[in-house]
Amino acid sequence: MGNPKQKWTAEEEEALRAGIAKHGTGKWKNIQKDPEFNHLLHSRSNIDLKDKWRNMSVSANGQGPREKSRTPKPKCNTDSPAIPLPVPQAHVPSPPVAVDSDMQMDDGSRCLLDGKTASKYNAMIYEALSTLKDPNGSSTSAIVCFIEKRHEVPQNFRRQLTARLRRLVAQEKLEKVQNCYRLRREVLSGTKGPIPKPKEIWPRVSSPFNSYLGETLEEAAIAAAYKVAEAENKSFVAAEAVKEAERVSKMAEETEAFLQLAKEVHVGKW
DNA sequence: CTTTGGGGTATAT
DNA sequence: ATATACCCCAAAG
Numbered sequence: 001m002g003n004p005k006q007k008w009t010a011e012e013e014e015a016l017r018a019g020i021a022k023h024g025t026g027k028w029k030n031i032q033k034d035p036e037f038n039h040l041l042h043s044r045s046n047i048d049l050k051d052k053w054r055n056m057s058v059s060a061n062g063q064g065p066r067e068k069s070r071t072p073k074p075k076c077n078t079d080s081p082a083i084p085l086p087v088p089q090a091h092v093p094s095p096p097v098a099v100d101s102d103m104q105m106d107d108g109s110r111c112l113l114d115g116k117t118a119s120k121y122n123a124m125i126y127e128a129l130s131t132l133k134d135p136n137g138s139s140t141s142a143i144v145c146f147i148e149k150r151h152e153v154p155q156n157f158r159r160q161l162t163a164r165l166r167r168l169v170a171q172e173k174l175e176k177v178q179n180c181y182r183l184r185r186e187v188l189s190g191t192k193g194p195i196p197k198p199k200e201i202w203p204r205v206s207s208p209f210n211s212y213l214g215e216t217l218e219e220a221a222i223a224a225a226y227k228v229a230e231a232e233n234k235s236f237v238a239a240e241a242v243k244e245a246e247r248v249s250k251m252a253e254e255t256e257a258f259l260q261l262a263k264e265v266h267v268g269k270w
Numbered sequence: 271c272t273t274t275g276g277g278g279t280a281t282a283t
Numbered sequence: 284a285t286a287t288a289c290c291c292c293a294a295a296g
């Protein structure tokens with residue numbers, strides 16, 4: 001009934017993010033009241049902000065639309081962990097703290113995803129897209145499918161993936177057409193060729209693990225190479241200080257992804 | 271009262 | 284179907 005449902009506009013999302021960056025996550029009321037954003041968020045309540053944040057960034061915690069613990073849907077149960085639970089490595093080691101003492105990451109990126117996890121997912125996305133070179137891009141389902149075949153993936157992965165995809169698209173790293181995503185090629189060549197250090201980045205991988213890695217390894221390398229190129233590219237931009245730390249964060253994220261990839265390549269598989 | 275974390279549902283694609 | 288907006292509830296501050 002009186003809810004035609006109005007999608008959040010980019011302006012609003014931006015305001016929300018800016019607000020979060022400014023006040024921190026959770027200060028919804030504060031953000032909403034901030035004269036700086038009030039003109040855009042006047043129609044939204046703190047709850048709306050919270051929900052919106054949950055829906056957008058969060059897409060990291062629910063299976064389908066959102067975890068439906070309800071309706072257990074017994075269906076024979078019998079948990080036969082042929083495909084064990086996700087539990088992708090334990091990030092955030094049990095020992096509290098240790099690293100990342102600065103809790104200042106409310107930049108609208110993770111918060112719910114550890115940088116590690118996010119990076120990993122990004123890496124997977126790149127891997128998938130690099131491998132399924134779909135001229136027209138791959139659909140979310142295809143990507144999920146692909147990734148599920150190689151990595152153990154949490155049930156809620158789809159959600160996280162779409163969130164990542166969105167961000168990547170927003171950053172213009174991916175192109176989205178309809179429901180498909182494809183890598184965005186940046187013709188960085190041409191014109192001046194400062195070429196940011198194309199030195200060897202890989203410690204030469206000579207592991208016997210190439211058994212099943214083979215292509216994957218190459219693809220991963222390619223994806224990682226992109227990552228590096230983009231990261232360096234980004235650092236130039238960052239050097240000019242576009243304005244946000246978001247870029248920097250992103251860069252860090254990508255760099256991490258690259259490092260992670262390198263690690264995987266090097267060790268084969270943890 | 272605000273924050274926070276969920277559940278539930280409606281609606282848009 | 285899936286993603287997203289929005290509502291509602293209850294606990295903890």
